[in-house]
Amino acid sequence: MTFSSGEERTVPGSPGDVLTLISAGSATTRSDLARVTGLARSTISQRVDALIERGLVRETESGESTGGRPPRQLRLHTADHVVAGVDLGATHCRIKLMDISGAVLTTCEDPMLIAEGPETVLTHVDARIARLLTEAGRDRGALKAIGMGVPGPVEFATGRPNNPPIMPGWNDYPVPEFFAGRYDATVLVDNDVNVMALGEQRDAFENSGYLLFVKVGTGIGCGIVTEGRLHRGAQGSAGDIGHIRVSGHDEAGCRCGNSACLEAVAGGAALARRLTDLGFPAESAGDVVALVQSGNTQALRLVREAGRLIGEVLASLVNFYNPEVIVIGGALARVHDHLLAGIRETIYRRSLPLATHHLTIVPSHTGEDAAALGAGILAIEHYLAPDNINRIVNAGESAGVSA
Amino acid sequence: MTFSSGEERTVPGSPGDVLTLISAGSATTRSDLARVTGLARSTISQRVDALIERGLVRETESGESTGGRPPRQLRLHTADHVVAGVDLGATHCRIKLMDISGAVLTTCEDPMLIAEGPETVLTHVDARIARLLTEAGRDRGALKAIGMGVPGPVEFATGRPNNPPIMPGWNDYPVPEFFAGRYDATVLVDNDVNVMALGEQRDAFENSGYLLFVKVGTGIGCGIVTEGRLHRGAQGSAGDIGHIRVSGHDEAGCRCGNSACLEAVAGGAALARRLTDLGFPAESAGDVVALVQSGNTQALRLVREAGRLIGEVLASLVNFYNPEVIVIGGALARVHDHLLAGIRETIYRRSLPLATHHLTIVPSHTGEDAAALGAGILAIEHYLAPDNINRIVNAGESAGVSA
DNA sequence: GGGCTTCCGCCGACCTCCGAACAAAGTCCG
DNA sequence: CGGACTTTGTTCGGAGGTCGGCGGAAGCCC
Incomplete structure (x- = not known):
């Protein structure tokens, strides 16, 4: 008879899953990846090669030997992949530019009235993001995703605020579309408390x-x-x-x-x-x-x-x-x-x-930074999600590195 | 730029996924399955053959022609796969024997005091299930899973009641182990309200x-x-x-x-x-x-x-x-x-x-039957879960049909 | 320096899935 | 009534991905 046990570990397969493990630090060498995933070393090498070629991963210095040939460490290639975490409050705007490892590159914080409406506020956000990119020395094209927390309910799938009580003019405004021509980045909008919760859960x-x-x-x-x-x-x-x-x-x-x-x-x-x-x-x-x-x-x-x-x-x-x-x-x-x-x-x-x-x-x-950090994490996780990575890898397009 | 859209439809692959579609009635012919899954007709045939060989699926009469060769209908082979849904209340015991399509075969209902403790109660349940199997003309080996709702908190993964206030003697009692020697069936134990909720959600x-x-x-x-x-x-x-x-x-x-x-x-x-x-x-x-x-x-x-x-x-x-x-x-x-x-x-x-x-x-x-029905559905879904079906198909053992 | 260990790339074997071709079983129409 | 057409299902060779063994690479230990 079989007992009702916990979930079986599913064996991850695709390049995206491999990247997730590298990103989480669960496995930082090819051998590690093989052990963790259960895939053959040869298969892992193939996957890793594809990720390196697309500019998502790179090899760093060799690691410690454990008695044999030292493994080559793998890291996320963070240089050309950054996200913005945006925290819009009733009276403030905080933005953190983060690389896809979660490290904060630059930050800004201004007073701002959300009641001035979406066009005014988002134009402000756009300018700030541009400045942060410059400060961090990153290309505009390096911005892969924008996460945003706003003080009201949002239909997450479309990024439209849903009858928010303290955001006059924002009801049903299509926030992602605002950034459509400006960045080649996915825009994710959510309630501010949601992104704070996400950030805290992931961080601690x-x-x-x-x-x-x-x-x-x-x-x-x-x-x-x-x-x-x-x-x-x-x-x-x-x-x-x-x-x-x-x-x-x-x-x-x-x-x-x-x-x-x-x-x-x-x-x-x-x-x-x-x-x-x-x-x-x-x-x-x-x-x-x-x-x-x-x-x-x-x-x-x-x-x-x-x-x-x-x-x-x-x-x-x-x-x-x-x-x-x-x-x-x-x-x-x-x-x-x-x-x-x-x-x-x-x-x-x-x-x-x-x-x-x-x-x-x-x-x-995380205190005052909770919302901006959480919004950044939301953006990073979307960008690094296995499905998205598989799409990038299979598309055959180089993801950021100018050849 | 990419918008944050809804989830992509994942393309199901394994035999278990194919069975899920047949079970849900989403696809009842090989051609249907090919259209729904996006897999090639040849691949589907291969999968279906494996399921038929294991006794999980069978062909029924041919369907209506739509101008060409009429498709052969596929159905779950319910004869040799049944489950029991057990509803234990403070003062009653209801059991429904169901086949894996969800049809109720036989039912029983008795007064019973859960306070008499697990051995007494479960012995009673065992006897009732045996009688229901006989009434329905099914073999003992046809019982593939037992779902059970009890009036108290349960650690679902182990099937042990967790400090239940009105079930004296049941705390931490390993219910699945009781049935270990008696049936070759997975035993799933949950709170009665949980199985009622599950049943209602699936039914309506x-x-x-x-x-x-x-x-x-x-x-x-x-x-x-x-x-x-x-x-x-x-x-x-x-x-x-x-x-x-x-x-x-x-x-x-x-x-x-x-x-x-x-x-x-x-x-x-x-x-x-x-x-x-x-x-x-x-x-x-x-x-x-x-x-x-x-x-x-x-x-x-x-x-x-x-x-x-x-x-x-x-x-x-x-x-x-x-x-x-x-x-x-x-x-x-x-x-x-x-x-x-x-x-x-x-x-x-x-x-x-x-x-x-x-x-x-x-x-x-579903009224009074909610808990027993829900428990049965819990059992059926566990048995028909893709992972479980893949295990059965790959194990190479015939699943119920005497050769 | 030689054995040992571990890491990594290469290559043949194998397995799965696909698509084309073919066979089967019906409808439609002259 | 028979042939063209449509749809279903099977067969089979090929493409692609994964595996595992082999050998070279690169370090440690004695």
């Missing part, structure tokens, strides 16, 4: 199959990574936890028209308003953080209370989704000691023991 | 990628189907929504030790207790249903109120998970008119418009 929790990333800023949102892939839901609106009802706050009206929404009682904007009422002027989540850091006890109390309310909602989601890791990010996470205390307290009290037993709850370690 | 919502199945019986649980696959979470406890807190009921203590759990205010057991207090004796969810059907206005009021409370929790989950379909099942769904009214009302009031716009909320259409 690669082995965790079930991760939630909770962003606590002006509003509150959540990115969901299930078995390594983003969960976007049927309409791409999954993770919108800011308007979940919390008990005992029916007096708090929310901009969405309902009352007692999590965001209306525990979001940065709500906290700022309440602090102002208490005589401590604050306008934004950043002001709240500043008050906490200056030792204001009212601010501290409110943040901890916000943590409890967020924890109440997360306790429900822990029972439902059963995550392995919860990451807390966003502006308010800068005072994570106080925020996390409230969150942890409530989750461990209200969730099932089986679900919390191996649950890890941590602050984001 | 094949095209829906994001489905929640909510079972409202004695307790309340939820099965999650994401992109066609069950979401079990990190510890296999995902979907345990019965202990999510609902607002305004802090007086209601729950058997889990907390208060205001959904199950403690809206579960069948809780409703029965409150009806008893009101002077209408009721012990189980079934009694509650009977009272509603007899026109008892108190019972009706309580059920509708339960619907609102369940709806409150589901409203949160709709925002978080963004499902396409919510199916309501379990004993209380027999009065679904009243239950659904409350659920729908609350979800549409409290969830985001983007998430509810294309949301469908319906009662289960």
Whole structure:
């Protein structure tokens, strides 16, 4: 009789799979690749040759000998393959130019109002990317993909924002088409919380199959990574936890028209308003953080209370989704000691023991850069995806290297 | 520039993939298969021959001619391949013997106490399966897989219950091993709500990628189907929504030790207790249903109120998970008119418009049979999975047909 | 320096899949 | 009623990719 065991390891075959292994660092020599994939050494050599010829891989210095001929190390050929990770917020724009190994080449950050509409904003983004390419000494053609996180729901397949509440003029705007004539690059647009979740999972929790990333800023949102892939839901609106009802706050009206929404009682904007009422002027989540850091006890109390309310909602989601890791990010996470205390307290009290037993709850370690980094990773992974690489290799066109 | 488009159709190759198409009815002749897969007719013939030789497929009568030679129809050879779908509840046992096309051959249903422990219960199950096989005139060796739903969390990979609250003696009991000497069949054990969700998705919502199945019986649980696959979470406890807190009921203590759990205010057991207090004796969810059907206005009021409370929790989950379909099942769904009214009302009031716009909320259409059918489908899909079929075909052993 | 080990390219053997040609089994039409 | 046509399914040689052995390359150990 056969037992229901875990998944069988599928034997990867194509050039794209080989590149994935090199990229992940799982195998850096031809022999390694043969061992890991189970393919014959001769087959691997053939594949690697094709990747080298297309300019995707190159040999570096020989490695350490283990008693015999030293293996030749293989690396991604990063010089001619870069991506841009774009983080568009309500009032800022951060861009990171990264090579396909994930290394950040150059960065920029400007104030910018997303409410000025897509043409204005994207023209700005285009100019910044061009400048970053120049600064990094890369050719325009080296830009292979653009990842972008925006503060609202997006139909990921088409890259069009879907009724975003704080992005006037962007509804259904075809963002990828804007870049069509400007770069020969794939453009991927997603919700900012989604790319933050992806980035955090890839950076710090690669082995965790079930991760939630909770962003606590002006509003509150959540990115969901299930078995390594983003969960976007049927309409791409999954993770919108800011308007979940919390008990005992029916007096708090929310901009969405309902009352007692999590965001209306525990979001940065709500906290700022309440602090102002208490005589401590604050306008934004950043002001709240500043008050906490200056030792204001009212601010501290409110943040901890916000943590409890967020924890109440997360306790429900822990029972439902059963995550392995919860990451807390966003502006308010800068005072994570106080925020996390409230969150942890409530989750461990209200969730099932089986679900919390191996649950890890941590602050984001990428901080302010989370969205731009995550957007870059989204772009890199798309570009290096086996299917895409196979297409490039089979197309017979040189991928970047001028002959 | 390349746009971020939907997934490319991968071209299926192996014998297992061919069988999957025949099984799904997507292609019933060799020519069809060639067109659908893109493989050459000669290759398809080769594959089909192998499947016929192994006893997995057979030719039936010729089909309609479309002006040329009439195609020979291919069907799954169901005679020598059957599975059992087992539904173990707290107080009952239902088993359906199904062939691998999904047709139910024979059924049985007995009262049974799961609290009597695994040896007693599984011995009973074994005897029932043997009798069903005899009734259906099938050989013992024809049983290829057993799917089983149990009322508690399970570590699916090993088939061991994981600290189930209402299954004393079952914790960590290796269910598949029990059947090891008795049948040459794979044994798959899962939470009952999970198999119900799977069955409903396959039966009625094949095209829906994001489905929640909510079972409202004695307790309340939820099965999650994401992109066609069950979401079990990190510890296999995902979907345990019965202990999510609902607002305004802090007086209601729950058997889990907390208060205001959904199950403690809206579960069948809780409703029965409150009806008893009101002077209408009721012990189980079934009694509650009977009272509603007899026109008892108190019972009706309580059920509708339960619907609102369940709806409150589901409203949160709709925002978080963004499902396409919510199916309501379990004993209380027999009065679904009243239950659904409350659920729908609350979800549409409290969830985001983007998430509810294309949301469908319906009662289960498989009713009491949901778990047994779902367990059978789980078993069939495992047995017909391409990897498994390839293994059978390549092993060179005849799969069931005595030579 | 010679044996040993490991790495890597080359080449014949093998396997799978393809496509063309052919056989089979029906329809259509004069 | 018979031949042309259409569609289905099989046979067979060839193309392409993978395997594994062989030998050369390049280091370590004694």
